[in-house]
Amino acid sequence: MNPIILNRSGITVQGKKTVLLCASLFYFRIPRAEWEDRIVKLKECGYNCVDVYFPWNYHETAPGEWDFSGEKDAAVYLDLLAKHQMYVIARPGPYICSEWDGGALPAWVLTDPELKIRENDPKYLAAVQQWYDHILPILASHQIEQGGTVILMQIENELDFFDCRNPRAYMEALQDMARAAGITVPLFGCAGQANVEGATGWADDVDISFNFYGDVCDPHFGEKFHYYAKRLEALDRPLLVSETSCDHLLLRRELAAGVKLLGPYNQVGGTNFGFTGSTNNWGTRENPASFITTYYSGDSMIGPAGELRTQYFEGRSLAGLLHTFGESLADAESVADEALRVHCDFPTNAVFYRLALAGGGSLVCVPNLGEQDGTAHIQYNGIDAEVFVCKHDALFYPVQVPLSLFGGCGTLRFANGELENTELQNGELVLTFWSESSTPYAELEIEGKVFQLTQETPCANGVRAVFAKKRAMRSLPLACVQIPKQLEETQITSAGDFTEIRTGENLLKNLPYQTAPVRPLEHLGVYRGMGSYKLSVSGQGLLLLGGSDLVSVRRGGFLKTYAGAGAARWFPGSGYCEVLTAIWGHSNFADARLPALMLDSGRGITGAVDVCEVQELESNWFFSYYEGSLPDSLRVPQRAVETMVSVNAWNTTRTPLRAVYRKTVTLPPDCNSFILQIKDSSAQTVIYVDGQRAELVNPLNPFVDLSAFLQGKKTAELELCVTKRDWNEPVGSPALYCGKQIETCGFVPMPEETLTEIVQNSAAKTNGQLPLRLEPGSMTLVQLQMPAMPAQSMYLRISGKNILAAVWAGNRLLGRILNWEESPMMCGDPHLIYMPASYCEGAESVNLLVTALGSDAELTCVKAEIPVL
Incomplete structure (x- = not known):
């Protein structure tokens, strides 16, 4: 008999109808010494299932270098779940999202321009096969038929958020790999925005789940759940909600509407240790970029240090209801x-x-x-x-x-x-x-x-x-729910401040630059960490292309730090420029509004132009109305007397206004790079060069590379095909940057491992106290002496101004904080670092590598906070 049956009436596990109350519990965000603690707390709360992502780039640490030992021993983790009889929904990707660096896709996979990620592409599937060859045998041996507790497996993740060209073929390829590796439990794909075709391609042998987020108090939420429950009943399938809010109010509403798998996401908080956090698109409309912090928790019922929160006790009640009614409720x-x-x-x-x-x-x-x-x-x-x-x-x-x-x-x-x-x-x-x-x-x-x-x-x-x-x-036994040892929410208490410090020299002085091509960091061997470029500029200034995630530019002294999310930046002036770039994390979500928000985008800089001439082009464009769709080749009829206006001029009653502005530009000799910027544009603008379509202008990254169209020409006609909602909407201010592509530079790679070596080998000799003022544009080792405190896990609360600080205990890189007045949106608490007791054993000090991001940089205060468990 099939041990797992999914049909219209629900989920059957080994002959028993079951509602799965499933908490996210990620071994890669929790120290191995604390895995069992979190599992036991979930079990005692009455949850009967966990979902587990398995991040590819956590285990393949460099191309062909695999690690499933120690903190990364996924098999031991699954053994513990089986020991406590917790069902497992395995989610090995290859893409997992999870606000994890690159959604778990290894950064070196992105360096092959011919490889198409998340597609039915032979090169990509060959790389995925290597990952599946390592992870799927572990999952297969822990399936319920093999004595483990894996009952379902998700392939891919929210594919409907990605513009996959052939989702059916892609999902079928992943399904074939899974079955060939001995996976016998049901496979499913999850729909992030309820687009089943985009998420699964309706592939055979791939079930459907949904991820539902939103306002938990929306009075119409139940109607959505009920609709999908009834549609799936018609397909003889249960409604599985593999991700949703942690709030038990919403979980109860989902249960009432017919949901059979309740999967609150990140119900157990954790930590993005090292540099494993990501960037994504949760920012504002004006700047959609955001950074996921080291502290990763949200509204979870169990915090990163194992602390119990109010939702934990809400969970006990829901679990009590489910276990009391058992199969009658499951069916x-x-x-x-x-x-x-x-x-x-x-x-x-x-x-x-x-x-x-x-x-x-x-x-x-x-x-x-x-x-x-x-x-x-x-x-x-x-x-x-x-x-x-x-x-x-x-x-x-x-x-x-x-x-x-x-x-x-x-x-x-x-x-x-x-x-x-x-x-x-x-x-x-x-x-x-x-x-x-x-x-x-x-x-x-x-x-x-x-x-x-x-x-x-x-x-x-x-x-x-x-x-x-x-x-x-809280103090009563509920059905299959133990009385918690802790009846109240965990209190976080102060354990004192770090005040005595030692500091070192500015580590950015005298960096050992070596000649390298101007490329993104991944192409230069840095997959997580930092890198410094040294560029020679002889013209009017430097145009940096593709800068992300944090870019600090120094010339003689400190100039500017920015977080461009891949957008170009202009720095006037000549001389040597040192460009320190830091990877916050590869995007875990595909969003075309900014270059670095795409899953396959690199970090650092993608190019640099030594600009010899900047042409301001706002005045004297020929104006014509234009009707119809925009073709690949544009032809505008010439008139005996043309209408010449500013690119932002023209008054009309036409709504919307469709128009073409045309201008001939003279190009300087000996240039091979031509970048057109249109500043402060609100209108939709498509650029043509000599009648050939080039690109649509992105207002969030208004630099368009026209080099392929202009190289070798003395003059060219630029055409701006504009659509305005009304005549007064600005086209913007065009400027053409003409110069030479900088092909080589000095480069210093600083991956995670190198930064750890720098911290271990650098001397912190100068005694001092907090607060500490920092030299603009510097990188300083700050050593904090451990205050007397209980030998238990704790949080560090780090405060400062205009600083990026990475934190080590011994040789363990715990994470980083960013306190910067120009920061993108920070998702999570940007001040907290979790210090597990198992990671800090024997450490005599806490080491911070602090980069000053502004002219007024300061490390202000470091506090120790202990959860009273």
Whole structure:
């Protein structure tokens, strides 16, 4: 018999219908010494499943160099999950997203211009095969048929967010690899924006899951869930939500609408150790770039140090409900029943659903989506009752539930609370209810007699009722949920400040530059870390192309630090320029608005131009109306007398305005690089050169390389095909940068390993105290003496101004903080570094490598904070 069955009624695991309450738990973000602690906490909370990403670039540390030992021993991690009987949903990618560096695609894979990532491309699939050859045998040996607990495997991740040309062929190729490697459990692809075709290509033998995020209090969310549940029922499949909010209010609403896999993402926080965080597109409309911090947690119910949060106790209650009703709930159908009427004095669902339990009876979920407690009036199947509902709660009220589901006789007609546990004790059926009402009750019918159990009269006819409010529930045993050793949320306490420090010399002085081509860092062997370019500029200035993630330019003294996300930057003036670049992380999401937000984009700089002439071009363009679509070749009829205007001029009543501005430019000799910039543009503009289409202008990166069109020419006609919403919308200010491509430079690679060696080998001799002012554009070793404190895990809270600081304990690179006034959006707490006790054992000091990003840079304060577990 197939141990895992997915069909319209739900999920069957080894013959038992099961709702999967599944928490993300990532071994690569938690120290090995703490793996079991997190697993046990989830198990004791009542969760029965974890989803696990397996990051390719975490295990293939360099091309062909594989590491599955020590902290990276995925097999041992899966053994621990099996030991504690936690089901596993394995997610080996190859792309995982997860706000992880490059979505786990190795940086060196990006250096082959002919390789097409996330496509049915032979070169890419050959690279993926190498990864699968290493990870899939581990997963196969831990499948449930082999004595492990892996029950499902996801291939790829949210492919519908990526413009894959042939998702069916690509997913089928991954599926073939998985089956060839001995994976027998069901395979599925997840839809990040509900585009099933884009996510799975409707490939045979690939099931479907969905990732749903958004406002947990949206009154129409339930309608979305219910729609997909019913559509999948028609395909004989259950609704699997492999990722969603950690908030148990939303999880309850999903359960009510028919979801069979509840997968709150990142329910257990962690740490992006080293430089494994990513960049992505969670910023503003004006600057969509964002940096994922070392501290990686969000609203998880367990924090990065293992601390318990409020959501942990919410999780216990949901788990208690699921385990109490067991298979009857796992096999339940979500029904939009017109006979069910619910009236609330608080914001709630637009549509209500009841779960029709297998074996009889129903559960009615009433969510309070408001900011105040309130009451709801429920009418259904002979029940007319009022219930009290706390804000941000959603209890499931039992209606006409047979007590035979719990080994008793009779019917639980209704209760104004949620049933969390049942036990047979000395022939008496004990029912435990969570109720926030001041007068909780359960109405039962046994042998034709209807009666109520209350706090004053808790037992009758062989049934006993226990009523408790949310806080009291923490100390009660729930179905398959242990009483937590810690009944309150973890407190984080201060353990003192680091004040005594030692500092070293500016490490950027006298760097050992070697000649190298001007290329992105990955092409120069730096996959994570930093690199410094030394460029000779003899003309009017330097135009840097593709700069990311953090770029500091020094010429004589400090000039500027910027985070361009791949956009070009102009620096006037000649002389030697030193360009220090730092990889924050490769993008974990594909977004074409900025070059470095694409998955296959490199870091550092992609090119540099020694500019000899800058032509300002705003004035004196010929104007013509243009109708129709824009062709590859543009021909504008010539007139006896042309209309000459500024590129931003023309007053008309036409809406929208479609026009062509034309101008002939004279090009300087001996130049091979021509970059057109259009500053401050709001209109949509497509550039043509001598009638040949070049490129659409991106307002967030308004530099367009026209070198291929202009090289070898003395003059050329530029055409700007413009679409304006109204005549007053600016085209912008065009400028043409003419110069020579800088082919070679001095270069110093500083990958993670080299930076660790620098920290270990550099001397910090000068005694001092915090705060510490830093020389602009410098890189300084700062050594903090460990204060006397308990030998346990702790957080460092690091404050400063205009600094980038990487943090080591011993030879372990823990992560980095960025306190910079011009920073892109930081996703997560940018001040916190987790210091696991197992990583800090024997360390006598904490070492910071601090780069000053501005003229007013300062390391202000470092505090130690200890979770009281």
